[in-house]
Amino acid sequence: MIISTRQLCKVYRVGVERIHALRGIDLQIEPNEFVAIMGSSGSGKSTLMNIIGCLDRPTSGQYLLDGRDTSRIGVRDLARVRNQQIGFVFQSFELLPRMTALKNVELPLIYASGGWRARRRKAEEALERVGLGDRMHHRPNQLSGGQKQRVAIARAILNNPAILLADEPTGNLDTATTNELMEVFEQLHDEGQTILVVTHETHVAVHCRRTITLTDGLISSDISTSSKGDVGNGVRTVGRAIEGALGTPTAPTHRLKDA
Amino acid sequence: MLNPLFYIQAIVLALSQIWANKLRSILTMLGIIFGVWAVTTVVAALSGVTTMVLKEFEALGGSKMFIFPDRPDDAPRNKYPWSVIRLKPDELIALATNCPSIVAITPETNLGATIQHGERKREAVRVTGIWPDWHDIQKRATLIGRPFARVDEENARQVCLVNQDAISELGLDTDPIGQHILVRSRRFLVVGVVENRRETIFDRNVTGTEILIPFSTAVKLQDPQFFFMIIAKLKSPEVAAEAKAEARFVLRQARKLGPDEPDTFELFAADEFIAGVKRVSMVLTVGGGCVVAVSLLVGGIGIMNIMLVSVSERTREIGLRKAVGATPAAVLMQFLLEAIMLCLVGGVIGIAFGEATALALSKFPGANLQEAAVPWWAIVMSFSFCAATGVIFGMFPAIKAARLDPIEALRHE
Ligand SMILES: Nc1ncnc2c1ncn2[C@@H]1O[C@H](COP(=O)(O)OP(=O)(O)OP(=O)(O)O)[C@@H](O)[C@H]1O
């Protein structure tokens, strides 16, 4: 078990108002799972991802990462956990504009130990794994959206993290690029990577082997699909899952736009 | 402990940040640049003046002692009349014989006299009565003829030496030896020509006729209450204090001064002067240091301001760095190093300007600042002050950056 949460709650205070973003999440994720997290806007997906990624702490409940209770980890060690055990991919890439792809990928290594050479080699390897071996010295403004996101993935997998987290990684990309990017995730999954992807798009979710749907801070459905090849089935399954969760027969994407 | 590579990366990043925002960085550093520029220039000029003054003084009078009559401070005029405090020829002789630290001694008495040579007449010419030792003490070469000898003094002969300017002003021959001039209507035989006084920073007005006559001859030309001063040459500059003590003892004895009576004369040797110059220069340097401290303070506020801007502009970057594993300490260090680099680059520019100004000053004709140079300690000091400014004024923005919540930071627009 890489991730194990029990009754995870997160409450935000805005003035006197209390917003219950998560209301008790119980989630277990095994090594090499490929999980999609879906749900309408405001359902708490990002909140959950941030807690899993050790960027945030729950208000109550327990989160065990690789068997370790994260509430007992101090600020400095939490930074180390983010550095070593977690790879985060963001919707808006978050590349540093003045650095080349290679330098961007190297970034986590300056907060770890290791010499110049090992560092360079590791970063080059990571870029090759995402298929960007020929773009190492390009700056972010010389790369397409898909390429930027691949640089971000290379940065996330650099330290061989236990889990790769991606919060709407394809949110800023068109469908063709989205599919290309999902191929990268598939490949990393085949290589043994545990992956969690937050998405609104069913054609992203179909690449995953398990789809968790959040509604109002609670898991409303958790469906495993057999394999990647089973695309049609996947779409239908996921579609049904969302319908079930939202309690409406309309198309999930349409419903999400309204929200 | 942070990875050493982190520091290199942070410094490179800080420099590239400065380079990427050239104009903004320069404007920010202006306070620091001007502060450091001002202090290095002031220190360079001061050290130039000090070395110059001391060098000239040592060349001229490093091993000299001057003796003047002097009425004690606050003493009533009638208690110490001029006739009592003026130096007297027997005191001069007592000093010459009883002071082991003195190797040569001469009186100098100046009388303004009317000089005539043929039809040419000059009013109020500087005529100086001297002993033969004067030549050794003042080191002015005798260009033609001979210097004064003991017989001239002993017999109070009516002989004179003239300086170079006198030849043309009085219309003497180029070799005037054997010619006669009238000093206060008495005939004086010209026996030699001495070189003009050399221009120094103490004595700029060195042109004009000058006539030197034996002291004993000069005594006869003046009224009995005449004034003279004494110049003594010491064994070495190091014995200045001893020489003063000896001279003081001799003079107090000669004047029969009681133990609680003040000196009625003044002894002046180079050691005091040198100490005085050094003291003045130090006071000015410390004053300059205060000016710099103020300008660094102003510059520091500029640095703080721009670092706050930088932190808020790069909030997302900070969020990302934290997300990939930067500890608060690493973020703090990054922004602190950036502030320090900003200050140090300002310092380098300031020192470069200071060096350039010092070079220009040293080449500037007539400024007497040939020796102006930025001393190494001023450079070290400037750098340390700059670094300190960076630390002090960079700390608050850096702490702000280090405390940012990663999620909030990543959500920042
Ligand atoms: N910092 C915050 N302060 C207050 N409320 C917050 C904060 N962050 C999130 N929330 C609230 O928590 C709830 C869950 O937010 P979250 O960002 O997790 O949703 P999401 O599922 O990621 O939505 P989306 O699909 O739009 O990204 C929302 O109601 C949101 O308004």
Ligand SMILES: [Mg+2]
């Ligand atoms: Mg979200």
